[in-house]
Amino acid sequence: MSAGSFITLEGIEGAGKSTIAHYLAESLSRQGISVLLTREPGGTPLAERLRQIVLERGNETLSAVSETLLMFAARALHVENVIAPALREGRWVVCDRFTDATRAYQGGGRGVDAALIESLARAVHPQLAPDCTLLLDLPAAAGLARARARNAGAEDRFEAETLEFFERVRNAYRTLARREPERIHLIDATAPLEAVQRSVQGIVAGMIRA
Ligand code: T5A
Numbered sequence: 001m002s003a004g005s006f007i008t009l010e011g012i013e014g015a016g017k018s019t020i021a022h023y024l025a026e027s028l029s030r031q032g033i034s035v036l037l038t039r040e041p042g043g044t045p046l047a048e049r050l051r052q053i054v055l056e057r058g059n060e061t062l063s064a065v066s067e068t069l070l071m072f073a074a075r076a077l078h079v080e081n082v083i084a085p086a087l088r089e090g091r092w093v094v095c096d097r098f099t100d101a102t103r104a105y106q107g108g109g110r111g112v113d114a115a116l117i118e119s120l121a122r123a124v125h126p127q128l129a130p131d132c133t134l135l136l137d138l139p140a141a142a143g144l145a146r147a148r149a150r151n152a153g154a155e156d157r158f159e160a161e162t163l164e165f166f167e168r169v170r171n172a173y174r175t176l177a178r179r180e181p182e183r184i185h186l187i188d189a190t191a192p193l194e195a196v197q198r199s200v201q202g203i204v205a206g207m208i209r210a
Helices: 017-030 045-055 064-088 099-109 114-124 140-151 163-179 193-209
Strands: 006-010 035-039 092-096 132-137 184-188
Touching: 006 017, 006 099, 017 035, 017 092, 017 132, 017 193, 035 064, 045 064, 064 092, 064 099, 064 114, 099 114, 099 163, 132 163, 132 193, 140 163, 163 184, 184 193
Parallel strands: 006 092, 006 132, 035 092, 132 184
Antiparallel strands: none
16 A cells, blocks of 8 residues: 555653654654654544543543544544555655554553454554554563653553553563564663664664665
């Protein structure tokens, strides 16, 4: 489907995805590449409204399956309205989280059946997969400490989860990376930011040359 390149950033809370996504988009733009920087859940007005629903902490129970369906509803809007059109125009898309996040959080973290997740992925983006995924990996405690230092106590529904939950998410991500080593690049996110940026540059330079 894609004429442009589709790069996704993944990892647990505080791994540095947003920081690196902005850095990468700016760096590609400076090299004359037309880039769209976007995020999930969100990326369109309606999908951003769904983001609010899944992130805010409320009294109503949101089951793991409901959460999964909302993630894919937001993703369907995002793919149809933003990602697919940009790729068709030959633009590069840098996306802060995509379906691997559902595999890791809802699958690994919450125990949602992998077959359900894969069937929703096939329905929502049958011909679309990232060309390259940058998985920023660090221990859950370190990521949460960074995220909490930045948030000053205002935690969303996920950030209020236990350390064990984020360890399961991290393990699920690492399993995905072992299964698809060509697509998913595991990057040590405990390294200083400049070192992480250099790793990312090295990986993406190969895509620009290709
Ligand atoms: N979700 C999402 C699902 O459950 N399923 C899904 O399918 C999808 C798509 C989204 C939530 O939704 C869940 C996962 C999430 O819980 P979000 O806000 O998009 O929430 O994601 P978060 O992970 O919560 O975003 P964060 O901002 O917490 O993490 P980032 O983007 O990884 O981290 P970033 O770049 O903001 O950096 C955090 C802090 O660390 C510093 C930064 O300066 C910043 O202060 N930092 C570093 N410090 C030292 N060394 C480095 N190398 C550093 N890199 C960054």
